Amino acid sequence: MTGAQMIVEALKREGVEVIFGYPGGAVIDIYDELYRTPEIKHVLVRHEQGAAHAADGYARSTGKVGVCLVTSGPGATNTVTGIATAYMDSIPVVILTGQVPTKLIGNDAFQEVDITGITRPCTKHNFLVKRTEDLPRILRAAFHIARTGRPGPVLVDLPKDVQQGKAEFYWPEEIRLRSYQPVYDPHPRQVEKAYRLLESCTRPVVLVGGGVISSGAHEEVRELAERLHLPVTMTLMGLGGFPGSHPQSLGMLGMHGTYYANMAVANSDLILAVGARFDDRVTGKVDAFAPMAKIIHIDIDPTSIQKNVRVDVPIVGDCKRSLEKLLEIVKEVARPEKIWREQFKEWWEQIEIWKKRYPLSYKQEGEYIKPQFVIEKLYELTRDKAQSGEIIISTEVGQNQMWTAQFYKFDRPRTLITSGGLGTMGFGFPAAIGAQMGHPGKLVVDIAGDGSIQMNIQEMATAMEQGLPVKVIILNNGYLGMVRQWQELFYERRYSAVKFQVIPDFVKLAEAYGALGLRATRPEEVEPVLKQALESDRLTLVDIHIAPEEGVFPMVPAGRATTEMILV
């Protein structure tokens, strides 16, 4: 069997249904093999960054490993932003890159780049395959490493002669890497300690992070929260890990979190953090973060524990299994619900006061369309789908992302696809393409800004080619809004380089690609335009002209305590 045949065979055995890629000289042999393999669908993107984000969006929405295939040199380097994005958010992606023949490596050959060297700090692991016979074993290991433990991107660099060489195909059914043994089961004594703290606290908050979604622990979180009557807040990556419309939900916390979530965390005496890594956008000034709280931290990656905040009860393990164990104790002890309710009664009264004092709010008045109004309308129109998980929303990065996080209620896991850790502009649209490929029957909407959408707008051709009915809703304010907001608040309105002098006519642009283009410039146009888009069966771009100087509030200035919110 040739190396290229082995690669495709390995992909089949790993259950890969779709690959996002872009061919080139160093991967022609693999593409030749794909030509003969109709069972693997190949999506031809227009830029390799798009391929990496699409594979990522596919992985986030399906829970499977996303696969991306590109050529050597520039093909490989173009994926780096996508790889770093997946790495920061712990998304399982396998990136296959072509490489010059082994004997030319290190010679500055045409389209040669040391991609394993370049991606070492932003992959979970990477491989340079030196011998054809190693291909099945290495690809097996790559998928295994990507999807187990704390998931992440794994890159496999494939020299051209390795693809062309011949060897016997040997597929290792079982995979055991002696140096890589993630811990899934939590230490029972630590779980007991966690339970005891829950029993003795009076002001608890559950903090749900992205780990809840990747380990599929949302049902367990919900059961625990309901049985014990605990308030729940979520990080950006955790949205959907607990139903946003649930009465015990406090919404998102952190820099643009709700007033009540931040106040609850700041005044809590116990935080149960599940699969969250205490990013600086969540903690604000670390010294002032939850000063009175004991912290229980469940995470599969021991590195995340004790990294940013001191932890009283570390629980290293899979979020789902850890919560299962905790629930076992809860059921064994069988403390009546009434007692839990009584224990947190005053705490809930306080939270209700905070909720009433500063709810998330905005005013839709005058001639300008408020972006929050657009998101609320979208939620209204798609509420049923949101509750049943039939809609997937991706976002770009910036104000559009934060308004979405604040005003859309994510009830189901894997329904928000957003670049959290890296904050990658240009992520949302290709990720939406990946999500739609993984869920042909679902409604996929990308909420964009006029800045972000232009970073990977060429992928409209990809979506058209695949017949994907993705809806892109552009909240167009003519600014790089989030930077403008910072300049307004902290740089005395010196609006340096945040206003585009040229913005394309998005409606015409959509039409140029053969898509449907719609526009709303007045508040009363929002609902009909959204309806028309949601009912459309093809790629649709909606250009919504919003109030140009609207900000995202509440806001905690960077480096300040989360109680120092600007509310406006």
Added chain:
Amino acid sequence: MSERKHTLSVLVENTPGALARIAGLFSGRGFNIDSLCVAETLDPTLSHLTLVTTGDDLIIEQIIKQLRRLVDVYKVVDVTEEGEFVEREMALIKVRAEKETRAEVLRMCDIFRCKVVDVSPRTYTIEVTGPQSKLQAVIELLKPIGIKEIVRTGVIAMRREKKNP
């Protein structure tokens, strides 16, 4: 929290890129490597690496966890935290040895149990092994005589076995 030298003993898969991954982990996070020694173990698929670094407890905890997170890393032990350990480093020192100082250099070698491994009319090259403190002492004493060149290996370390099991 005070900064302290820590000697880490790391077992890692003997694969290309493994060392770069470890070194990259340090440079990418702004941690410093004071010394680093690598060689194959009895099992040729594993390499043993002795790494000396400085930091407070939190930083060292992070370093160890980050090392363990690397897919290639099999085992990490903070030798400094595991009770007593033996630590050795070797240096080759080329020292000026003219007529009036030749005897003095040889005497020094004798006291510190160094070996002369190369002789020329104007120099001795001596081999010295021992804990870092001993190497430092030899270097300080030879400096006034005139050191032309020094090459040091970096530290290797091993836990002492318990004497009363």
